[in-house]
Amino acid sequence: MMKTLAVQTLRKSYAQTVAVDSISFEVARNEIVGLLGPNGAGKTTTISMLLGVLQPDEGSIFIEGLDLKSKRSQALSLTNFTAVYTPLPGNLTVRENLIIFARLYGTEDITGRVNEVIKEFDLVAFRDQKCGVLSSGEQTRVGLAKAMLNRPHLLLLDEPTASLDPATAREIRAKIKEFAQQTTSGVLWTSHNMYEVEDVCDRVLFLSHGKILLEGDPKALPSAHGKKTLEDLFVKIAREPLTIKEF
């Protein structure tokens, strides 16, 4: 069965620093995969490569079977993302930003789809406000609305609930779970909130120093490594990565 995302021996280094060290993984349809790891583990570098804004030194990325290197535009039309460090331009309104990105992603019925995501992410009251004046939580919702515009086959979420209050975060998690279940999409999700990861992800990949150290079911992994919770396991990997046998 074709995977939504297939990453093979992906490597990226900056001068002497290896940020991502020959990692391989897949994301299946209807699957939510958590990409976990301490700061500087290589998560954002990996996501940047998947988004085509950073060229790997080695390795390949296939999105729905399309090679990102040779079929970049087609592959990216099936992808979308949101990340806390890439807010949409603050000098455009929510609606204007969404219209522009809907066009860029080749969305059909732009007006209809923009209105749909505005409603879905509870942005009706802010539709004509400039993104720059919104709170960080509201901006996060705008980013998520943008990420859903093209109903992506591969959705990349870099800490999507970081600025949200617990009630909104729960709502957003439910929406994304529903999205993965009801479509044929796969989701790659980074978060530092281990309770969230346990709740949302079908599978997690633990990244440290650019390598995947562990992979598995977030509910079963902690006990398999002698820890009570996923957070305990995360702390162990962050502090003592060498004690974990590489995946």
Place this chain on the structure above:
Amino acid sequence: MDLSRTFSIVIRQFYLIRGSFSRAFPLFAWAAVDMILWGFLTRYLNSFVSSGFDFVPALLGAILLWHFFIRIMQGITMVFFEDVWSRNFVNIFATPLRISEYVSGLILSSIATSIIGLTVMLCIAVLIFKLSIFVYGLMVIPFILVLFLFGIAIGVFGSALVLRFGPASEWFIWPIPALISPFVGVLYPIATLPKWMQHVSRFLPPSYVFEGLRAVVLQREFSAATLALGAALALVYIILAYRFFVMIYANALRSGLLVRYSAESLS
């Protein structure tokens, strides 16, 4: 080439301009001020000339065309700077947008904004200072075309420089027209320049335009082939500027500069 994606860049610029006085005003304001300044100067100069020579088409027409070139160039860089100022590179380049579509979007936006500036300048020149564009005849079309092509080339080249050297390097881009102007003879014949400057001017397409403009006004002979050479040069510069932009972009993808653009360099 997907036109919808290309037009999204144009629409974005339209949204930004319609909601911002500080973006709309410079589209015509400084060009209009220059037209008024040079308009009165030509009137003053005309009052000294008894032979009936009219400075309006020679000087005011040249200023109008030069500002058109500046509008085209800055039209491109302004649209590019919007992505720089709003730190939008990751958002925009993670979409299916191709570089050719992005650059085409910059050019189309620039055409739209330059037409506004050109219209205002023409209104001032024609209505207040009685400039007759018919003096230039059909030659006005190739004049505008050559400046348009060269404006695109310089705009794309300038954008590539800012992509390479970071947001602070936009300071290098604004004075480019001022650096070029002494060599291209906007207000004086190229023959006035010292030899070394004349050699430089041969490589600058606007030189052919302003030499041609003066020849038409003075009713001297001017070879169309010379102007064609200027157009060919401008086309070559567009190709070189585009290739330069693509090269810088590819390098930014490889080095990681695109995702860490605010750092300005990776050292």
